[in-house]
Amino acid sequence: MSELKLIVGNKNYSSWSLRPWVLLKALDIPFTEHQHYFTPDNSAFKSFSPTALVPALIDGKQTIWDSLAIAEYVYEDHPAVWPASREARSFARSAAAEMHSGFSALRSLCSMNVGVRVKMFDTPPALIRDLARIDDIWRYGFTNFGGPYIAGSTFTAVDAFYAPVVFRSNNREAQAHMCRMGAGLAVLPCRLAAQIDGLEPVDLGEVPPPRNLYFGYHRDLGKLARLRALVQLVAERLSD
Ligand SMILES: N[C@@H](CCC(=O)N[C@@H](CS)C(=O)NCC(=O)O)C(=O)O
Numbered sequence: 001m002s003e004l005k006l007i008v009g010n011k012n013y014s015s016w017s018l019r020p021w022v023l024l025k026a027l028d029i030p031f032t033e034h035q036h037y038f039t040p041d042n043s044a045f046k047s048f049s050p051t052a053l054v055p056a057l058i059d060g061k062q063t064i065w066d067s068l069a070i071a072e073y074v075y076e077d078h079p080a081v082w083p084a085s086r087e088a089r090s091f092a093r094s095a096a097a098e099m100h101s102g103f104s105a106l107r108s109l110c111s112m113n114v115g116v117r118v119k120m121f122d123t124p125p126a127l128i129r130d131l132a133r134i135d136d137i138w139r140y141g142f143t144n145f146g147g148p149y150i151a152g153s154t155f156t157a158v159d160a161f162y163a164p165v166v167f168r169s170n171n172r173e174a175q176a177h178m179c180r181m182g183a184g185l186a187v188l189p190c191r192l193a194a195q196i197d198g199l200e201p202v203d204l205g206e207v208p209p210p211r212n213l214y215f216g217y218h219r220d221l222g223k224l225a226r227l228r229a230l231v232q233l234v235a236e237r238l239s240d
Pocket of ligand 1: 009013015016041053066067068
């Protein structure tokens, strides 16, 4: 292998670029990053990839133009890309391939923009099925290979393939469960954390960041005694 050049789009939007980038970074594999800006027709991408898509990995005269192929290519010199055990490796490869070819509802309805949080007003059945499938895959991995990563004790390509999901969903329960599995720290509402065995509060020595809660009701209803009582009750319960 000569010096690896990873050509990516803006990783804020390009989940396929983010995957090999996270993988190489997490495994400390040396590479240089070359970012190309998206344009209306991306015709300039033809100069480095036959598909005019990002990412692409350049190794000397060799071009590898697909995220999953990049993982496999890098694996040839860096076995840590996939889990060491055959069982975990076949699971990890299957799950990464499933992400590579599936999850169309998640992909189209929860498009990636790392810097933006959007409240969804509707969760169609196809999206619920995709999310449930991710839950199954992660649970299977944690249960069978011991965590804290999807296929065992080290970060591998399957984690890189599911990394953008973390930016597509900010579900607090998922974060709480990941935290319980040992994946790291999570900023959780005390009420949610208190319901999950095995989580421990961390004393940061300072007050956690505040979170504003809003109670919406129609202006005309503001004088209703029962509504005011409810607002007061909710405020009291949440402030204790
Ligand atoms: N199967 C490819 C997908 C690559 C892909 O769709 N890349 C998007 C960015 S996330 C792209 O280059 N889009 C530019 C375009 O469609 O013109 C892979 O896994 O690398």
